[in-house]
Amino acid sequence: MFQFLIDTLVRTSDLALVALGLSLVYGLVKFPNIAHVQYAMLGAYFSYFLHAAGLPMALAILLSCAAVGLLTLVLHLLVFRRLLDAGPAITMIGSLALSMLMVALALGVFGSFPLMFKLPLSPAWQMGDVRIGHTQLYALATTAVLLTLFAALLFGTRTGRAMRALSSNRALAAASGLNAEHLTRLVNVCSGALAALGGSMLAITSGAHVNLGHDMLLPVFAAAILGGLGNPLGAVAGAFLIALTETVVTNLNVGWLFGKPVAFLPVAYISAASFLILLLALLLKPYGLFDREVRRV
Amino acid sequence: MSDFLIFSLTIAGIYAIMALGLNLQAGYAGLLNFGHIAFAGIGAYATGISTAAGYPAVAGAALGVLVAVALGWCVARLGRQLGADYWGIATLAIAEILRTVATNEDWLTGGAQGISAIAFPFGQLSKPWGALAFLALVLLLLAAVAAAGIRLADGRFGRALRLMREEPKLAACMGYDLRALKSRAIMAGAAATAIAGSLYAHYMSFVGPDYMLASETFMLWTMLMIGGMGNTVGVITGVVLVQAAYSLVPFAKDAFHFGSDLAGALRIGLIGLILLASLLWRSQGLIPEKLRKIP
Numbered sequence: 001m002f003q004f005l006i007d008t009l010v011r012t013s014d015l016a017l018v019a020l021g022l023s024l025v026y027g028l029v030k031f032p033n034i035a036h037v038q039y040a041m042l043g044a045y046f047s048y049f050l051h052a053a054g055l056p057m058a059l060a061i062l063l064s065c066a067a068v069g070l071l072t073l074v075l076h077l078l079v080f081r082r083l084l085d086a087g088p089a090i091t092m093i094g095s096l097a098l099s100m101l102m103v104a105l106a107l108g109v110f111g112s113f114p115l116m117f118k119l120p121l122s123p124a125w126q127m128g129d130v131r132i133g134h135t136q137l138y139a140l141a142t143t144a145v146l147l148t149l150f151a152a153l154l155f156g157t158r159t160g161r162a163m164r165a166l167s168s169n170r171a172l173a174a175a176s177g178l179n180a181e182h183l184t185r186l187v188n189v190c191s192g193a194l195a196a197l198g199g200s201m202l203a204i205t206s207g208a209h210v211n212l213g214h215d216m217l218l219p220v221f222a223a224a225i226l227g228g229l230g231n232p233l234g235a236v237a238g239a240f241l242i243a244l245t246e247t248v249v250t251n252l253n254v255g256w257l258f259g260k261p262v263a264f265l266p267v268a269y270i271s272a273a274s275f276l277i278l279l280l281a282l283l284l285k286p287y288g289l290f291d292r293e294v295r296r297v
Numbered sequence: 298m299s300d301f302l303i304f305s306l307t308i309a310g311i312y313a314i315m316a317l318g319l320n321l322q323a324g325y326a327g328l329l330n331f332g333h334i335a336f337a338g339i340g341a342y343a344t345g346i347s348t349a350a351g352y353p354a355v356a357g358a359a360l361g362v363l364v365a366v367a368l369g370w371c372v373a374r375l376g377r378q379l380g381a382d383y384w385g386i387a388t389l390a391i392a393e394i395l396r397t398v399a400t401n402e403d404w405l406t407g408g409a410q411g412i413s414a415i416a417f418p419f420g421q422l423s424k425p426w427g428a429l430a431f432l433a434l435v436l437l438l439l440a441a442v443a444a445a446g447i448r449l450a451d452g453r454f455g456r457a458l459r460l461m462r463e464e465p466k467l468a469a470c471m472g473y474d475l476r477a478l479k480s481r482a483i484m485a486g487a488a489a490t491a492i493a494g495s496l497y498a499h500y501m502s503f504v505g506p507d508y509m510l511a512s513e514t515f516m517l518w519t520m521l522m523i524g525g526m527g528n529t530v531g532v533i534t535g536v537v538l539v540q541a542a543y544s545l546v547p548f549a550k551d552a553f554h555f556g557s558d559l560a561g562a563l564r565i566g567l568i569g570l571i572l573l574a575s576l577l578w579r580s581q582g583l584i585p586e587k588l589r590k591i592p
Binding site (some may be wrong): 031032079082083086088089090092093094096097098099100101103104105106107108111112218221222225266269271272275276278279282283286 | 327329375380381382383384385386387389390391393394397398401512515518519522556558559561562563564565566567568569570572573576577580
């Protein structure tokens with residue numbers, strides 16, 4: 001039972017940071033950025049190469065986050081700001097094009113073979129019948145610390161209050177003298193860096209590979225939509241829900257349905273589970289679980 | 298060489314039918330369908346499954362059209378209360394679910410191996426003539442779909458769709474049932490696309506889950522965005538341009554001795570680059586839609 005909880009938390013930490021960034025940016029620019037998951041992939045590759053060049057792990061990830069954050073800012077200034085004049089639909093297609101370009105770049109430069117980090121092997125922690133790897137433990141701790149910091153930033157500082165004001169009513173926020181452009185840039189850098197961090201931590205266990213971004217596209221979108229796009233902490237809760245469902249689907253013994261002692265759902269259907277939650281979320285609660293406003297759709 | 302030309306033209310013709318199906322939804326009605334390839338996949342699988350069971354090719358195509366239209370109806374119902382971008386993500390999720398099902402249900406779809414040895418319709422003709430006859434069939438169907446598209450666009454239905462795209466509230470005030478309009482646009486597009494999928498399965502003699510990759514939908518979107526959404530001639534221009542760019546990749550691969558990773562990257566990158574460039578500098582496409590302006 002405890003192992004089940006740990007598995008869920010580990011998967012949550014894989015998704016949470018990327019979903020958080022996606023939701024954060026959506027709040028300010030109002031379009032779903034499909035390229036966001038590819039920032040995670042690029043971050044993973046950067047971390048790998050910096051680590052392979054001899055830097056210590058923490059420094060490699062930090063530099064990679066900075067680089068991807070900067071890239072996110074540049075893309076926002078050069079591409080998305082121009083496309084946004086034509087409306088969110090066009091911008092979404094534009095983000096699709098960028099995402100394809102990034103995948104092509106990664107495929108062309110790094111190849112299709114996954115690159116594994118060279119880390120010393122260490123036995124997994126064993127507590128009773130619960131097992132958790134060291135890297136997973138670090139990833140969990142990092143995610144937890146960052147999420148706490150972020151919540152503090154969002155609800156305790158002037159910048160956080162400005163972000164929330166801007167995402168809930170842009171015109172009013174601008175009229176009260178908030179510098180929208182400045183905040184948008186800041187949020188873009190943060191979201192890119194968070195995505196890179198999430199991707200790097202995922203890559204430590206699974207290796208940096210081209211499909212890293214594409215594989216998390218739908219779970220991350222499902223998480224962000226479940227939490228309500230534009231509500232960053234909701235996205236974290238959404239990520240937890242998705243992780244919980246995926247873990248339940250893999251661990252559920254459905255033998256009683258078929259009259260066999262042991263029968264599990266095929267592993268390939270795990271991804272379908274998160275798509276299904278996404279569909280249900282869109283059907284039943286299109287503005288997220290935590291939406292209190294009455295809105296016209 | 299001429300074999301390669303016939304091959305490229307046939308593929309371009311099939312993609313043009315799919316793109317025209319998407320144009321009906323995205324171009325005229327302004328619906329962000331990111332799961333369009335699912336309709337083609339259904340057409341292809343229906344053909345594969347029913348010909349493997351011994352039914353004639355026409356029955357397979359008809360089955361594909363029926364199932365695709367039914368799916369189109371469901372997808373349109375799904376869009377009832379969603380914002381446009383949310384609906385786009387939902388369609389993407391549906392296509393991915395279908396692909397996952399196709400990959401895993403071995404008893405029906407052959408799993409990742411797919412279904413091979415689908416009969417080529419003009420297989421009994423001698424070497425170049427079979428391929429040419431198939432090309433003629435594809436072009437004939439393309440002409441029919443294009444003519445139907447133009448006819449629809451200029452008629453009352455097309456005008457209603459455009460009005461819904463530009464001013465949904467005005468359209469509702471004028472008494473149009475927006476949900477019915479959307480459903481009909483999606484179902485018509487789905488039917489055309491399922492026929493194209495069925496043709497593709499016959500031409501390749503194979504159907505597999507890779508037919509339903511999301512990148513295929515994005516390629517269709519690229520064709521639309523380059524050529525000009527909502528304009529039949531523009532869409533066909535876009536298809537020809539993208540297919541020409543695609544056909545050059547194997548030559549480039551041979552000329553510069555790339556690995557297959559780099560060739561794949563070049564394909565995706567080309568599409569992404571063209572799409573982004575056309576969005577940034579010419580968001581109307583090369584041949585923009587002609588809208589009647591009332592002064």
